[in-house]
Amino acid sequence: MIHQNLSQKQQTRILPQQIQLLNIFHLTTIELEQRIQQEIEENPLLEEVKQEDKADEVRENMQDFADWDEYAYDDIPDYKTEYANYFSEQQLPERPIPQGFDFRSNVKEQIRMLLHTDEDFQLASFLIDSLNDAGLLDQDLSTLAEDFSFIMKKWVEPEELERILMVIQTIDPPGLGARNLKECLLLQLSKKDYKDHLVSIAYHLINYHFEDLNNRQIEKIMMMMHLEEAQLRETLEYIASLSLKPVEIDLDDAVAKNYIVPDFIISVEDDDLEICLARQRSSSLTINRTWMENIRSQCQEKDKAANYYLKSKLQAAEWFVSAIVQRENTMLKIMRSIVKWQFEYFRIGDPLLLKPMILKNIAEETGVDISTVSRVTSNKYASTPFGNILLKDLFTEGLPSESGETVSSRVIQHALKEVIDTEDKKRPLTDHQLVTILSTRGYKIARRTVAKYREMLRIPTAQLRAIWK
Numbered sequence: 001m002i003h004q005n006l007s008q009k010q011q012t013r014i015l016p017q018q019i020q021l022l023n024i025f026h027l028t029t030i031e032l033e034q035r036i037q038q039e040i041e042e043n044p045l046l047e048e049v050k051q052e053d054k055a056d057e058v059r060e061n062m063q064d065f066a067d068w069d070e071y072a073y074d075d076i077p078d079y080k081t082e083y084a085n086y087f088s089e090q091q092l093p094e095r096p097i098p099q100g101f102d103f104r105s106n107v108k109e110q111i112r113m114l115l116h117t118d119e120d121f122q123l124a125s126f127l128i129d130s131l132n133d134a135g136l137l138d139q140d141l142s143t144l145a146e147d148f149s150f151i152m153k154k155w156v157e158p159e160e161l162e163r164i165l166m167v168i169q170t171i172d173p174p175g176l177g178a179r180n181l182k183e184c185l186l187l188q189l190s191k192k193d194y195k196d197h198l199v200s201i202a203y204h205l206i207n208y209h210f211e212d213l214n215n216r217q218i219e220k221i222m223m224m225m226h227l228e229e230a231q232l233r234e235t236l237e238y239i240a241s242l243s244l245k246p247v248e249i250d251l252d253d254a255v256a257k258n259y260i261v262p263d264f265i266i267s268v269e270d271d272d273l274e275i276c277l278a279r280q281r282s283s284s285l286t287i288n289r290t291w292m293e294n295i296r297s298q299c300q301e302k303d304k305a306a307n308y309y310l311k312s313k314l315q316a317a318e319w320f321v322s323a324i325v326q327r328e329n330t331m332l333k334i335m336r337s338i339v340k341w342q343f344e345y346f347r348i349g350d351p352l353l354l355k356p357m358i359l360k361n362i363a364e365e366t367g368v369d370i371s372t373v374s375r376v377t378s379n380k381y382a383s384t385p386f387g388n389i390l391l392k393d394l395f396t397e398g399l400p401s402e403s404g405e406t407v408s409s410r411v412i413q414h415a416l417k418e419v420i421d422t423e424d425k426k427r428p429l430t431d432h433q434l435v436t437i438l439s440t441r442g443y444k445i446a447r448r449t450v451a452k453y454r455e456m457l458r459i460p461t462a463q464l465r466a467i468w469k
Contacts, residue, residue, distance in 0.1 A: 023150060024323050025330065025375040029263050029278055032327075036281060039320050045310075046317040047288045103135060103173075103247050104128050110171045115164075123148070123156065123164045127177070135176045135247035136184065137165070147378075175246035181460060182210045188242050201225070201235050214461040216430070244460075262383035264335050266346055273346055275335055278383065282325045287317050330368065334376050337365045342394060349386030354408045357395055412443050413453045420459055428462040 027035060040046050107128050115121045126148050132138055141158040149155045168177040174191045178184035185206045192199040205213065209221050222232055267274045339346050341361065345353040359377075363370045377391040396410040419437050423429045429437070431450045438445060459465070 021323050021326065022371070022375055023153070024327050025372060026147075026151065026378060028379050029261050032281065036285070036324075043313050043317050043320070044291060045288050045313045046320060047286055048284050049286055050284065104131065107168070107171055107176065111168060114167055114170075120164060122152070123161060124168060126152075127161060127165055127168060131177065133247065134245035135173065135178075136245070137177055137179050141165070150375075173246045175243065178246065180455075181244065181458070182206060184244065184246065185239065185242055187246075198235065198238050201227070201231070202239050205235060206239065216462070244458075260381050260388045262388055263331070263380040264382040266339065266382050266384045268347060268385055271347075273339055273343065275332065275339055277328060277332065280328060282321065282328055285321050285324060287314070287321065330372065331376050331380075333366050334362060334368070334373055335382070337362050338377075338391065338394060341365075345394075346384060349384065351414050352411050354394065354396065354410050356397060356408045358397065359395060407443065409453070412438070412445065413457060415441060415443060416450065416453050417457055417459070420454075420465075425465075428465040430462045 024032070024035070036048070040048060108125055111124050111128070112121060115124060127137070127144070130137065130139060130144055141161045145156050145158045145161055148161070165177055169187055174188040175184040176187070178187055186203065189199060189203040189206065192203075205221065205225065209217075209224065212221050212224075218232070221227070222229065225232075227235070262278045265276050265278050338357075341357050342353075342355060345351070345355075359370045359373045363373045366373070377395070380391045381388045382391060393410070396408045415438060416434065419434060420429065431447045431454070434450050434454075435445065435447050438450070454461075
């Protein structure tokens, strides 16, 4: 028997415009410029008013009141024009960026021949662009899948990215797309000749006994693999010949990559910090209502298609300008909160002054959602007196010190790297020894925490550091 029931339930729905707004929050300065140019090309009602246009208008008004003698007279002092020829390297206003070799474009050309659909190639391009300069994948696939879904406005599962990543890892250079040291070594060994007995032993050692090697369980490895000491030493020397980074960074390319377009500019004025956007775009975007009125006057009132077209384009232009304004206001609000939280760090630039700070802290202080804070700070840089910094690097967990204060994990990682950099390369410090040294500096942490931070810094174990000394 059929029954009809009435029920009420609450659902949270994200409107398409909200998704588009989140996508705009996620854009960097360069990506935003591309998006604005795309909107201007697609929407005739949206236009950009450049400062040069205003300057030309002022010049035209001035020329109406100037005769030839006044126009020909140039009263600009010579020192002002000569000064432009003596800019220092840091003050060059329009310095061309040298074009260096980027392995990503080469990898995309190779993988294009291996994939059969445009959707797969789109996923592959996204993954390739997500690789760091060494050719390694730092981010988790689930995070990348979420970012891709928001950017491309279509849902993708992490398993899809995993499938494409397996294809990328078959491309040269060996080790490309590895997510950790173990995977990087295995990918390099998989392209060696398996008939070589030394290659076979090295692959088996890394694949099945990598944790034992990290823990320096040498006798256990020899017993499990039935190896003599001389054989194990030869295998470790062969593994040491492999590269820790699939892509070797050329010095010229490294110089080219130092050119970062910042999203924020932070300057020190006396004892205060001034915060501003690197480029404010909302003030230069306007709606061309003159063009709209001209078209509307030429159309008949009964022409519903033309009126609907003008109305839709007007709504789209107004929303886009409003979205840019909201983006800039939100970015400044979040950046001011970050600078307030890390005031001492931004004033001096010492990493040891970083305080524990998570996305939730900034979200609660600014009154915005955590996801909005994440998107505003993702891939965003701030120009400071001590260099460009990535905003994501400022967010760290906190750990209690012996004095009872909460210390940022970034500070502990900095101290850990400092200790390892000054160690005896012939006798590297074990994780237990690192725990003891850090405790003398006031950082009381467990051995597994030291191992976790060491892996985050991509520093091998003492056993492997002794091999790669």
